[in-house]
Amino acid sequence: MKYVLPIVLLLVLALAQNPTAQENGDPISWADLRADTIIFDFPAPDSLLVRCQFSIFNGTFSDTIIVSEIGIFLDDVPVWGEPIDVTKSMNNCHVFSTYEECEGECNYLIGPPIEVGDCTWYIYMGPPDSVTHEPGCVCMKKWGISRTVYYTGQDIVKFVLDPADVVWEPNESDNSFSTHLRPVSVRKETWGKIKSLYAE
Secondary structure (H helix, E strand, C coil): CCCHHHHHHHHHHHHHHCHHHHCCCCCCCCEEEEEEEEEEEEEECCEEEEEEEEEEEECCCCCCCEEEEEEEEECCEEEEEEEEEEECECCCCCCCCCCCCCCCEEEECCCCCCEEEEEEEEECCCCCCCCCCCEEEEEEEEEEEEEEEECCCCCEEEEEECCCCCCCCCCCCCCEEEEECCCCCCCCCCHHHHHHHCCC
């Protein structure tokens, strides 16, 4: 009998540290990353300015931080990447239980100062062993990053969120966005105009 309590305690600790127990779709432990769009420009013939816009839906009920990564690809070749804080939020939207109530602001605590997100209605679809498949009110924040990368005539630009799949998400199919690059416009000048530039 004296061995029963230690064994029970060991089992409880093992379950608490079991990755599948913590990544089974429990609504208090998920975040969903959504790649929204790309805006690009050519500041120079060999440069491409890429603005990546994405959203993070935060399903955590406590102060949580998840470190992931975002990367930019030209014709599927990585040209830039860096870590990002996926979420650190109190998710003060979860107190709303109906679609009509789900509105207003929420706090995203990504370092100082506190940033503000929007409460939005999210249809959470976890795995079969999830504790819930019900929709709910969660905190959503839109983000954007701008980076200039070396351009050599590639056709497609793409950015990818969480390329290593370190974040458990209800929807893994919307983590990237790609678009075709339009040709670089060439400025046409007449020979007379060119000569006038050097005329004294």
